[in-house]
Amino acid sequence: MSDPDWTALGRSWWSHVQVLADDSMEGRGTGTAGFQRAAEYVARQFQAAGLEPAGGSGYLQSVEFQVSQLDEAASSLALVGPAGVEPLRLREDAQIAVTSETVPDLDAEVVFVGYCLEVPEYGYSDLAGLDLKGKLAVMFIGGPSDIPGPIKAHYQSFSERYRNLRKAGAVGSVVMSDPKVPDLPWPRVATGLLMPRMELAEYGPEEPRPMPLAISFNPARLDLLLAGSGHTAAEILGRLGGPGHLPRFPLARRIRAHAAVRRSTAHCSNVVGVLPGHDPALRQEYVVGSAHLDHLGVGEPINGDRIYSGAMDNASGVATLIEIARRMHESGERPKRSLVFLAVTGEEKGLLGSAYFAKHPSVTGRVVADLNMDMFMPLHPMKYLEVQGLDESTLGADARALGAQAGLGVHADPVPDRVLFIRSDQYNFVKAGVPSLMLSVGYQPGSPEEENVNHFLHNRYHSPADDLDQPVDLVAAAQFTDLLGRILTRVANAPTRPAWNADSFFRKFAK
Numbered sequence: 001m002s003d004p005d006w007t008a009l010g011r012s013w014w015s016h017v018q019v020l021a022d023d024s025m026e027g028r029g030t031g032t033a034g035f036q037r038a039a040e041y042v043a044r045q046f047q048a049a050g051l052e053p054a055g056g057s058g059y060l061q062s063v064e065f066q067v068s069q070l071d072e073a074a075s076s077l078a079l080v081g082p083a084g085v086e087p088l089r090l091r092e093d094a095q096i097a098v099t100s101e102t103v104p105d106l107d108a109e110v111v112f113v114g115y116c117l118e119v120p121e122y123g124y125s126d127l128a129g130l131d132l133k134g135k136l137a138v139m140f141i142g143g144p145s146d147i148p149g150p151i152k153a154h155y156q157s158f159s160e161r162y163r164n165l166r167k168a169g170a171v172g173s174v175v176m177s178d179p180k181v182p183d184l185p186w187p188r189v190a191t192g193l194l195m196p197r198m199e200l201a202e203y204g205p206e207e208p209r210p211m212p213l214a215i216s217f218n219p220a221r222l223d224l225l226l227a228g229s230g231h232t233a234a235e236i237l238g239r240l241g242g243p244g245h246l247p248r249f250p251l252a253r254r255i256r257a258h259a260a261v262r263r264s265t266a267h268c269s270n271v272v273g274v275l276p277g278h279d280p281a282l283r284q285e286y287v288v289g290s291a292h293l294d295h296l297g298v299g300e301p302i303n304g305d306r307i308y309s310g311a312m313d314n315a316s317g318v319a320t321l322i323e324i325a326r327r328m329h330e331s332g333e334r335p336k337r338s339l340v341f342l343a344v345t346g347e348e349k350g351l352l353g354s355a356y357f358a359k360h361p362s363v364t365g366r367v368v369a370d371l372n373m374d375m376f377m378p379l380h381p382m383k384y385l386e387v388q389g390l391d392e393s394t395l396g397a398d399a400r401a402l403g404a405q406a407g408l409g410v411h412a413d414p415v416p417d418r419v420l421f422i423r424s425d426q427y428n429f430v431k432a433g434v435p436s437l438m439l440s441v442g443y444q445p446g447s448p449e450e451e452n453v454n455h456f457l458h459n460r461y462h463s464p465a466d467d468l469d470q471p472v473d474l475v476a477a478a479q480f481t482d483l484l485g486r487i488l489t490r491v492a493n494a495p496t497r498p499a500w501n502a503d504s505f506f507r508k509f510a511k
């Protein structure tokens, strides 16, 4: 098989990014008219690619949300101790992360709980022996170096934390990220929390609800919290990410919170198209290719721009789904199992559209795999394929084989502390027992490519600068798109359905 015309494929891919990340789409915020226009575009492209509508309402699957938005001007946070009340500056020092459960007023003692991790498989507990009844728990995202990345990742999900904190009687959380881990910088965390926050309208009986109070704290202001506790920020930051527990101790001051919340409801849609499989025995099994269509919408202006276009996050992934469907249509290729092309809503609101689809799949049969894309980063020539979940299931072997065939190095997450395996939509499939991967253009630690990625995270990620005016390698995007199509096809044609590896932690979710 000869190589495709990479330039032509790259241009075709880019044409969808141009539409989806255009200002007229207004950042594709969940529940907005801009998102609806983007969803209609994707549905038209799915139709043109010959996919069958599979959302329940044509290509669209309706999802209902409850919405909470912080009224920052009417809200406040303060540290309260024997020496008096010290107000915290919202957005500078800390920000309130409002939910359907946020209470208007809370005044509580505070305990530093390290990573707030409970990992029974490793006999590891950050909460054992601590009195958290009626208190707030302060924690860092991350975990000790001696617990494997995927396990740390799973136990750091909000639902696991809520479950453990509620069991311990805590009334809320104060969360910080490790400043050493390249990720969203604090100012964008704080302004991001001003956008409407969403939850699915329904909670299952087993699903833990959010806490009465959740605060995100600027790690650069850690000393404010620790004052009088006998511990310093330098000590804690120095030990972050090392082996074993962080110190855990009560803080000297209480936190007093007043949260003003505007509440409403919203509707939005997943977009679902199916290429039916040709094997009568296997076509009831579905291999999902997924990417989130939503982004952050219109928000706080940065450098005069209010539209969070989300070109890489994640118009790029949806464009790849469209191109894979189009190319399969043109080639007439039809694998044995059915393929689902799934563009989900509500990812930026907490992986909500994929949670809804995983709970209420709009296809009849069995979902056997998910291959997800979220910001696959075609910023430089593709020499490596990065695979989240590489060593967890047989899908890893498929990615390895086709990556090698394409002349690529294949590697797992180079920055495990960013916990990407639980941070995008594949995680809802994982929790439903479905072997899953997230794939992107890879890079080696210490390389100029790594610098590109970190530069993007620092300067464009979740900001209006993730728009059409940025350097993108269209050939890399084309090669990635071609490779993802091949992996989907291989999985859909395999004699046996994908399975978790015997030693995978995530096997415990298998049905």
Ligand SMILES: [Zn+2]
Pocket (backbone or CB within 6 Å): 313, 348, 462
């Ligand atoms: Zn994002």
